Amino acid sequence: MFNIKHQNTIESAVKANHERAFYSQYPEHPKAYGENAAEQGEARYKDLLQKPYKQLLQTGETTWAGEEVSPFTREALGITYPLFTADELVGRAISAAPQWRNTQVDVRADILVETLESIKERFFDIAYATMHTTGQSFMMSFQASGPHANDRALEAIAMGYYEGNRYPASLIWEKPMGKTSLQLKKNFRAIPKGVGLVIGCSTFPVWNSLPGIYADLVTGNPVIVKPHPKAILPIAIVVSAIQQVLQEKGFSPNLCQLASDTSAAPITKTLCEHPGIQLIDYTGSSQFGNYVESLPDKTVFTEKAGVNSVILDSVADVDAVMQNLAFSVSLYSGQMCTAPQNFFIPAQGITTAAGKLSFDEVVQKFRDAVVSLVNNPKMGAGTLGALQNENTLERAHNAGKLGAKVILEGQPLVNEEFTRARGCTPAILEVGSEDKHIFEQELFGPVLLLIKTKDTNESIQLARQMAQQHGAITCAAYTTSPEVKEKITEEMNSVFTPVSFNFTGFIWVNQHAAFSDFHVTGGNPAGNASFTNPEFILRRFVWVGNREVAGS
């Protein structure tokens, strides 16, 4: 028997996965990690700049390249990473596989929790790396790439531990045969599918990659981590930490390799189509995601794009609602896959506890709430962060050219700490329910559409249609009517979209909590995978049962 150091942690996480009540292994408050942790992390981050990244333990001679630029300073990080061919990466993964495959799932889970503990020591290094590659504010960088990502990883480990132990390793099967019986010895083995590839995105390089990385590893598959070439450092630090623990435990660091590349010479498609790759996790655009999903003979998990809706029907406290929504749309400048984009508002307005508000009054209240937040020097820049890339900035700048009525133009964002930061305040447009050509596309970044509908029924019907045809990860709805609530639930759930009702205060539709909220349902075009439902784990291995005549 092995001594499973983190048994309690794993079993608590298994329980949390089932119960779905509040649970967190890694506190989300930076202060929980010690007085000087942030400062030390920043120093370590700065030490990495302007040189080759030498912390990886994966083997092989190589060339080096890097092209990361901080969205806050607009300066190159100057870090280079080792480049490998797909054949080199896959070959090393295959060589490393047998020892890991033949290690029982309990031990794999234990070692993987140990890697999370090691990553925890680097939370602040990762936070600064995330900030200066993605444009997330410091607080979001810390939480999303640190404790929240680790919690999601632990969730996947726990699901792997649970499912990997679902069936007995061995048993005696005894069939009664009249006065005698027939006995077989049986054993059940969870055979990993092969080598995994996890393709990251430029906005959430850690949070969106950790579930796939840990799901592959806990089920016994080596994993190749392919970051976006503009956001390598955060996940490079994570991969280094994993490799170090694997090596300390006597396993090959090649079980988890970083596959950096460059925009000029990308290797993602070569890796995807490599016959040695069986599993692919992908986060990014729908176009590339559809390509990945179309690959034959691969098991594919995607999170692609969607258009998220807000349905406004009736509210108790309209100001509380508008403040909540203004924060939701401003958070990281609409660059979260969970951010709302399409606001469906009935032409006759909405009812509130303080009386009826006309459509134009609702629009005005929302506009005012956004302006107020954005212009608040203590809130604005810290909430909006920076835009990861120029395309997103241009999309926001050009929102006025979409042909809709401009309620609020995107303006340069004032950021006192980083005066050169790439920023733009939210652009708000008003369109009619007939303007589908405008609102049926994802306008990634700080662009919001207020859609005037005939009534709430039309709002629901359009939100449903968008989710079904173009995908949706979230839907926020505001209603004081139980009947309308039931109808929204039925209609949005029927297209596999979860609904968040009447959020005000310190909870936002953008947030999906590990161990409780599934992130993406997997049922509509926004993606085929879900963090972490059972399928996210089960599709990575195959149950095989062997039998033998007892005593043979």
Place this chain on the structure above:
Amino acid sequence: MFNIKHQNTIESAVKANHERAFYSQYPEHPKAYGENAAEQGEARYKDLLQKPYKQLLQTGETTWAGEEVSPFTREALGITYPLFTADELVGRAISAAPQWRNTQVDVRADILVETLESIKERFFDIAYATMHTTGQSFMMSFQASGPHANDRALEAIAMGYYEGNRYPASLIWEKPMGKTSLQLKKNFRAIPKGVGLVIGCSTFPVWNSLPGIYADLVTGNPVIVKPHPKAILPIAIVVSAIQQVLQEKGFSPNLCQLASDTSAAPITKTLCEHPGIQLIDYTGSSQFGNYVESLPDKTVFTEKAGVNSVILDSVADVDAVMQNLAFSVSLYSGQMCTAPQNFFIPAQGITTAAGKLSFDEVVQKFRDAVVSLVNNPKMGAGTLGALQNENTLERAHNAGKLGAKVILEGQPLVNEEFTRARGCTPAILEVGSEDKHIFEQELFGPVLLLIKTKDTNESIQLARQMAQQHGAITCAAYTTSPEVKEKITEEMNSVFTPVSFNFTGFIWVNQHAAFSDFHVTGGNPAGNASFTNPEFILRRFVWVGNREVAGS
């Protein structure tokens, strides 16, 4: 709260699914069902002949057709079935869906167990219908289409019940926020994917269709049952029984419809490609199965063809082994998807407890065992049954033309009860390990290939390669060496093929027991689905979680 009549049955089945020890709800001995049950069933079967089949409760005016012919009597059954268009079938399924979808999984499971109890009352009607459409012997017809199929159905119901209750229907999520806390009410719903289609085959029209039918129904999806036009009656009786119970319980019989068609005007592809169909279960040829798997936007479960291997290395009692294998290959004339086809035997022969046997001696022993079984008047016809169709007969007749050394020619099978039965004794051929063009194809029916290999290592390597490239559902292996056993296990499991070691006596590699053995692993080209692993259920619905501010 509902009163769940079959709660104990369901929970025992859930437990059995996890423990995988011997379990059966429906005894496999015909005598367990009463003295006159067989006779009465035969009479009811005969009453159905030569007239339209009027027992279905599904609605709609229609035309009628039927083309079944008994492989035993070579006479047409003369039964006609109602024909519907894909639009009619799908439209009715969609109309029937909401009530069923909104019924909680416990109640659905309970009603479905009730349908199994109703099917039990028709086990013998179904047995005779199976016999005279598939060519299975009476005993196999009874067991495979009766108790074994019902056990597989219960297994799927139990998995649906378990997975449908995995997450709490509702809960309060409370996040600590310093001295206060934040509360959300959450609910989790298992939303069915849509309308299911279950495509049956001509050899196991009930056994292979029931898991998909019950998996669809227990997860809340209506199902359309598309039988092979040459084997409709067995599943028509099952569908009638299901419809009757559904109607008695206040649900639409259109939740489970029969979609009969004719060879001249098949509707399978129209159904598969219908936008209203979301789920497809398929059993049959690899060619059609690959088409089904390639359909975009469908959730597909397949059991296709494979080439099953026997690896002979070393044995204790060679006669016991040969008797066991002779029975395995003779059972239903090799028309089971689990039947062995390729026998890998080392050129230098095998060791036995009684000394070494040369390759030719092994071949002779196997040939003798087959001849002895086939010519045994008490065993032959009852074991081999009849061939379902002329193609299988021709394949057996033409085996000598494959270019291999003929060890035993297929001969007309003597059947005293049915003198016109379509039958052929097994043809046995000897080939070399270089003759891949012969043994890498499935030769469905009574054709066996004895392959002379350099040694057991080559045997393993070839069996592995066949499974990986062409699929395999079973692998039988005989060895007295623990090292060889370990190697065979590793190699065959690595291509997701289960191994049965050293079977002798009353247990055969062809048999997969419900609640214990997975049928097909889903990991190699023999099929992507497994009866009944968790995926077989989970991919039919989507978990969606809704949230609301508590008290809103």
